[in-house]
Amino acid sequence: MATLDRLGPPPSLPSPASTWGPRRAIITALSIVAVIALLQVVMSSSFTHTGAKLQTLEAQRSDLQAQIYDLEAEVAALASLERTERMARDRLGMIPARNQAYVSVSVEAPSGPLLPRPLLDLKAPSQSDPAPWWRAVLEFLPRP
Amino acid sequence: MARNGSRMTWRFVALAGFLFVATGILVSRLAYIQIIQKDHYRQAALEEHMDKEVVRSARGAILDRNGFPLATSVDVFDLYIDRRAWAESPLRAQEVADGLAPVLAQQPSQVLARLMDGSDGPIELFATELDYTTGVAIREMYLPGVTIAEATKRFYPEGDVASALLGFLGREHGGLAGIEADFDDILAGTPGAIYFERSAGGNPIAFGESQVVPGEPGGDVRLTIDRYIQRLIENELDFQVKAHGASGGTIIVMDPMTGAILGMASRPSFKLSQLDLDAPNFDIYRNRSVTDLYEPGSVVKVLTMATAIDLGLVTPGTTYYDAGTVEKGGYTFKNWDFSANGVQSMTQLLQKSLNTGAIWLSDLIGANKLYESFDRFGFGDSTYSGLGGESTGLVRTNKDSNWYPSDLATNSYGQGIAATPLQVITAISSVINGGKLMRPYIVEEVNSPKERRKFDPVVVRETISEASSATMRKMMNDTVDGVQNHRGQVKGYAVGGKTGTTLVSIPTGYALDSTLATFVGFAPVDDPALIMLVKIDQPKDDPLGGIVAAPVFGKLAPQILSYLNVRPAAQVAQAR
Numbered sequence: 001m002a003t004l005d006r007l008g009p010p011p012s013l014p015s016p017a018s019t020w021g022p023r024r025a026i027i028t029a030l031s032i033v034a035v036i037a038l039l040q041v042v043m044s045s046s047f048t049h050t051g052a053k054l055q056t057l058e059a060q061r062s063d064l065q066a067q068i069y070d071l072e073a074e075v076a077a078l079a080s081l082e083r084t085e086r087m088a089r090d091r092l093g094m095i096p097a098r099n100q101a102y103v104s105v106s107v108e109a110p111s112g113p114l115l116p117r118p119l120l121d122l123k124a125p126s127q128s129d130p131a132p133w134w135r136a137v138l139e140f141l142p143r144p
Numbered sequence: 145m146a147r148n149g150s151r152m153t154w155r156f157v158a159l160a161g162f163l164f165v166a167t168g169i170l171v172s173r174l175a176y177i178q179i180i181q182k183d184h185y186r187q188a189a190l191e192e193h194m195d196k197e198v199v200r201s202a203r204g205a206i207l208d209r210n211g212f213p214l215a216t217s218v219d220v221f222d223l224y225i226d227r228r229a230w231a232e233s234p235l236r237a238q239e240v241a242d243g244l245a246p247v248l249a250q251q252p253s254q255v256l257a258r259l260m261d262g263s264d265g266p267i268e269l270f271a272t273e274l275d276y277t278t279g280v281a282i283r284e285m286y287l288p289g290v291t292i293a294e295a296t297k298r299f300y301p302e303g304d305v306a307s308a309l310l311g312f313l314g315r316e317h318g319g320l321a322g323i324e325a326d327f328d329d330i331l332a333g334t335p336g337a338i339y340f341e342r343s344a345g346g347n348p349i350a351f352g353e354s355q356v357v358p359g360e361p362g363g364d365v366r367l368t369i370d371r372y373i374q375r376l377i378e379n380e381l382d383f384q385v386k387a388h389g390a391s392g393g394t395i396i397v398m399d400p401m402t403g404a405i406l407g408m409a410s411r412p413s414f415k416l417s418q419l420d421l422d423a424p425n426f427d428i429y430r431n432r433s434v435t436d437l438y439e440p441g442s443v444v445k446v447l448t449m450a451t452a453i454d455l456g457l458v459t460p461g462t463t464y465y466d467a468g469t470v471e472k473g474g475y476t477f478k479n480w481d482f483s484a485n486g487v488q489s490m491t492q493l494l495q496k497s498l499n500t501g502a503i504w505l506s507d508l509i510g511a512n513k514l515y516e517s518f519d520r521f522g523f524g525d526s527t528y529s530g531l532g533g534e535s536t537g538l539v540r541t542n543k544d545s546n547w548y549p550s551d552l553a554t555n556s557y558g559q560g561i562a563a564t565p566l567q568v569i570t571a572i573s574s575v576i577n578g579g580k581l582m583r584p585y586i587v588e589e590v591n592s593p594k595e596r597r598k599f600d601p602v603v604v605r606e607t608i609s610e611a612s613s614a615t616m617r618k619m620m621n622d623t624v625d626g627v628q629n630h631r632g633q634v635k636g637y638a639v640g641g642k643t644g645t646t647l648v649s650i651p652t653g654y655a656l657d658s659t660l661a662t663f664v665g666f667a668p669v670d671d672p673a674l675i676m677l678v679k680i681d682q683p684k685d686d687p688l689g690g691i692v693a694a695p696v697f698g699k700l701a702p703q704i705l706s707y708l709n710v711r712p713a714a715q716v717a718q719a720r
Contacts, residue, residue, distance in 0.1 A: 051354075058356070062294075066219035066276045069202070076213045076301035081375050100702060102636055102712045 201333035204362030221279025229289025333362035363592025389684035403582030441646030444558030473550030506556035632694035636712030641665030643689035663693035
């Protein structure tokens, strides 16, 4: 007589039919490929755009630097001794002094050189103004 | 029985074997190229695809002691044309001519004629050194066959001032003379580069790979020269050379306490605004203050006297008898004015510039000590000022085989020795500044992106004691202010100095009708703020240093002293 084997595994149920058909797999694969390709195009385009922008900015920088040199040269020419003398003679009608007289005065001499400041003397950056109150508050906030 | 169709014939095996081996060889070769030799081929590809364009860095400026630029650089454009752009379409040439004419300030027909003139080939440098605004305007017209190349141009805000000192640049923008050459490594900076992908034709690929390596701009060189003093002495030198019909001249102004050169001018010289590198006469490009030797003449009596004072052999009041002539080594030596003055003090010796007195002193000092002294004062050696082309001078001593006893006599009053103007003023400076031989220097500071270097005064050695120096200052003061109507006197200031008049040496001896008129003066006597050497070469109207050169000092010194804020003597200034 056949006995029920209670300890044996239950008879396996037939598995349900798979939902991933070939069509869906192909569409998914094509979509992934399209996204990757689009990403490539976008990145390449962005890179090229950034490169073009960089070139434009560098050209602008060269232009501005050239303008700076031009202006420095113009300032130097305007401050030249020859021009100063020409202005003194032609515009102000001055002539070289014939006699020189020395007069003592009871006034302290000005400190430092009497000449104009050097044209190309870049002064050290002065002490910056103290930070505004709200900047100190911001520093206490957690940074992202 | 059925035939066995899977039996492999030997031909099939041989073919399979051959294909297998061939594939193996190809795969091995690919592996070798792409894996083992990958670096080599990658480099070769890079070299093939990439090109490099050198980008010149901005050249540094040359500044005067107060920071005013004497030489600076501006960006300019060079204009190139390629005639092939309109070879088949003359209307395009007209378009280019119409575009370029207004910006080049020429007639369109003129421009067109040059555009169509192909005698210099299809590509021509059409215009150079166009200012930046003009170049940008042309660039933005996008004219066919027109290319703009960036360049730089040296600009001199003070005009031709200090031409010989500054020097000039060559066509490759490198220094060829003067400070431009001596400090070229500082001024030029380090060029940068642009690496870019290029096509087979060598043209850059738009939006291709590129990398910019920035260069380093050149550093600035700040001189000890003061532009006001330099302009003053140059204008005066030009005037004096013309007024006296001289062949040239030199004026040097120095701070005797530090050796800083405040002004240095020499003629003949060149003008930066009229530079012609094809000119046959290259003599005009040298800085005669340091390159040209001359016999200093009676100015050297100061050194002979200083030596005797320092050795304790004489004092200002010591006397000797001036008979008017001296016999030495078979030669007869006379005073410059053929005078015989009797008993003379040392101060009078200098005041009257007595050759017999100088010879008397040289006998007292002795040859060994006198030449040691000249050596201590720097004669016969470079001053190491850093200026290019500097001569060392020539002193024949008693140790040389071609020296004669009469040389001691002539050398004592400055003939028979050769020195540069810079050596002479440096030596006299040491007599009046406390006895210190200072190294003359012309560069105060160098300021580059890498470093900022300041040059301090250098004491080379002691020449005489401070006490001797004070004595000499007084004696030289007596030589000028103590002589009635001396033309080197300056109202309001106590000055000292010494004149010198030397015959011009020629291969056969001396030209009796040609002199070098010199004067070395300093002021104020108690605390010298300036020392000046004036040398006028071969004046036609009067040969004497006291007549030709001393008045130049008398004219320039008060202007420079005022400019330097040196207070005049108290009794001259009037209280309000």
